[in-house]
Amino acid sequence: MKRIYLDHNATTPVDPRVVEAMLPYFGEKFGNASSIHSFGREARKAIDDARQILADFVGAQPDEIFFTSGGTEADNFALKGIAFANKGKGNRVITSKIEHHAVLNTCKWLEKKGFEIIYLPVDGFGIVDIEELKKAINEKTILITVMHANNETGAIQPIAEIGKIAKEKGILFHTDAVQAVGKIPVNVNELRVDLLSVSAHKIYGPKGVGAIFIRKGTKIEKMLHGGHHENNKRAGTENVASIVGFAKAVEIAKKEMEDENKKLLKLRDKLEKEIEEKIKHTKINGHPEKRLPNTSNISFEFVEGESIILSLDLKGVAVSSGSACTSGSLEPSHVLSAMGVPPEIAQGSIRFSMGKDNTEEDIDFVVRELVGIVKHLREMSPLYKE
Ligand SMILES: *Cc1c(COP(=O)(O)O)cnc(C)c1O
Numbered sequence: 001m002k003r004i005y006l007d008h009n010a011t012t013p014v015d016p017r018v019v020e021a022m023l024p025y026f027g028e029k030f031g032n033a034s035s036i037h038s039f040g041r042e043a044r045k046a047i048d049d050a051r052q053i054l055a056d057f058v059g060a061q062p063d064e065i066f067f068t069s070g071g072t073e074a075d076n077f078a079l080k081g082i083a084f085a086n087k088g089k090g091n092r093v094i095t096s097k098i099e100h101h102a103v104l105n106t107c108k109w110l111e112k113k114g115f116e117i118i119y120l121p122v123d124g125f126g127i128v129d130i131e132e133l134k135k136a137i138n139e140k141t142i143l144i145t146v147m148h149a150n151n152e153t154g155a156i157q158p159i160a161e162i163g164k165i166a167k168e169k170g171i172l173f174h175t176d177a178v179q180a181v182g183k184i185p186v187n188v189n190e191l192r193v194d195l196l197s198v199s200a201h202k203i204y205g206p207k208g209v210g211a212i213f214i215r216k217g218t219k220i221e222k223m224l225h226g227g228h229h230e231n232n233k234r235a236g237t238e239n240v241a242s243i244v245g246f247a248k249a250v251e252i253a254k255k256e257m258e259d260e261n262k263k264l265l266k267l268r269d270k271l272e273k274e275i276e277e278k279i280k281h282t283k284i285n286g287h288p289e290k291r292l293p294n295t296s297n298i299s300f301e302f303v304e305g306e307s308i309i310l311s312l313d314l315k316g317v318a319v320s321s322g323s324a325c326t327s328g329s330l331e332p333s334h335v336l337s338a339m340g341v342p343p344e345i346a347q348g349s350i351r352f353s354m355g356k357d358n359t360e361e362d363i364d365f366v367v368r369e370l371v372g373i374v375k376h377l378r379e380m381s382p383l384y385k386e
Contacts, residue, residue: 003316004362008202008294009151009179009353010320014245015204021248022206025241033238034227043240050247057250058196059187060213066230067211067243071178071199073223074212075102077234078174078195081220082143083110086172090140096120096128097338098155099147102197103176104334107145120146125287126155126339133162137169144173148180148196152335152351153286154295156184163192172218178202178210182253183261183292194218200242204356205249209242260356264293267354267363272296274367279374280386285336285349299341299349302384303377308350311373317366320351 005013025046031039033047048062055062068074083093095107097119107117118136120128128146137144144166149156159175166173174195180186181196182203188196195218199210214220214233226235275282281301300308305321312319321333332346341349352366378384 001316002365003318004358004366005318006352006354006358006362006366007318007320008355009154009351011201011207012204012355013357014201014206015249015252017252018205018245018248022241022245025244029240031240033240034229043238046240046244047238050243053247053250054198054211057186057254058181058198058213059189061216063231064188064213064216065211066214066233067209067238067246068234069208069239070201070210071100071176071197072102072210074178074197074199074210075100075176076106077212077220077223078197078214079103079106079110079143079145081223082172082174082195082218083113083115084221085219086142090142091115092118092136092138092140092142094118094120094133094136094141094144094146096122096146096157098122098126098128098150098152098335099145100151100176100178103145103147116140122155122338124340125290126150126153126285126335127287127290128157128162130158130161130165133165137165137171141169141171144171146173146175148175148177148186148191149184149292150286150335151179152333153297153339154179154292154353155287156180156290156292159191159193166194167192179292182250182257183294184257188213188215195220200246200249203249203253206242206245209239209246211246256356261293263356264354264358267358267360268293268296268352270360271352271354271363271367272298274363275370278367278371283345285339285341294354296352296354297336297349298352299336299345300374301345301348302381303348303374305348305350307377308348308370308373311377312366312369315369317369320353321349 031043033043051062172194176197178199181198194215196213201207224235283299285297332343336346
C-alpha cells in the first residue's frame, strides 16, 4: 500500500542530504568538541560552522545561538531562565492561550513557583489580540512569550507588532518559532525578539536537536549545569552529528523554501477547495492569509476526528487531530477552544500538514477517501441530519 504522510507539523522525514551530511560524525569524525587535539578541533569546527549557518538564517550573531536538545528545551530555557533571572524585577509573564505545551506547561509550573501568568485570548482566526496584550502589561511584567506560527492551525502571529510593544515597554520578548523558522522568513531584528526557539525535526532535520537565540546582553539563568559548553550557557557534550544535520536542513530550507511554499500553497488550496466542494458541513479553522502555507485545519461536523484519523490510517494516510502531543487524550484542542470553536465541532477537526514530498495525486487520493469515510461515519451518527 502506498503511504501518504500529511503530518509534517508533528515531524518531517529527514532529508537524505541531511543524513549524508551527518554520517561522518557517527564514524571517523567522532571527536569531542571540547578536546584540543585534531579530533576535537574537527568537531568544534563543524559546530562553529553550523552555528554560523543558523545565525545567518535568522539574522543573529553566532554567539547568540545556543544548541539544545530541541524546541521543548529551548522553550523551557527561555521561560524558566528569564523568569528566574528577573525575579527581583517582577513576576508577571504574558503568554497566549494557543501556545505549544512546551510553553503552556512551563507556564503552569512557573505559576506554582510564584509567577503570575496572563494567557492572552485569540480571535476567531486564532490570532492573538494586541489590545489585550497592551492591557495585560504592568510594571511587574518581565517577559512576553507568544509563538510565531501555531502548530495546529498554522496561524501566524503579529510577532513584529508585539516585539515593538515589548521594546517600547522594556520587556523581554520570546517567541517559539519552531513552526516558523525554515517555513517562512524569520529575522530576529525585524521581529525585535530577545529570545527565539527553533527545532530541527520540523524542517527535515533530525529529532533531538534545536537551538535558542538569546540576544547579546540578556540575563538568563542556566538550566543545565556542568561543563562550559555552549559558551557556558548549556552544559553537556554537544550532539555534533545532529547539529551538523540541523545546519544542513537550514541550508536546504534557505535555498528551497520559497519554491516549496508556492507548491505547498497550491496543494493546500486544492485540498481545501475540494473538501469544501465535496463534503458538506465542513469549516476551515485558521486565518485565510496569515497562515503557514502547508497547514490546513478542517472541522467535519457530526464526526469524531479520531475516527477519521483511524479510517484514513487504514488507507495509508497519516493526518492528525491537531497537536501530536495531545492526541490520545479526548480533550478538545485548547487552540480551537480558544478560537471559540464549540467542543463538539473541535472534536471533529483534522490537521492536514503537507510537506515537500506530497503531490497533487496524494491530495486527490485523500479527498476521495475522505468523502467515503465521512459519509460512512455520519451514517452511523445519531446526531447527523442532512
Ligand atoms: C514541535 C514543537 C515544539 C517542540 O519541539 P521539539 O523539538 O519536538 O521538542 C515546540 N513548539 C512548537 C510550536 C512545536 O511545533
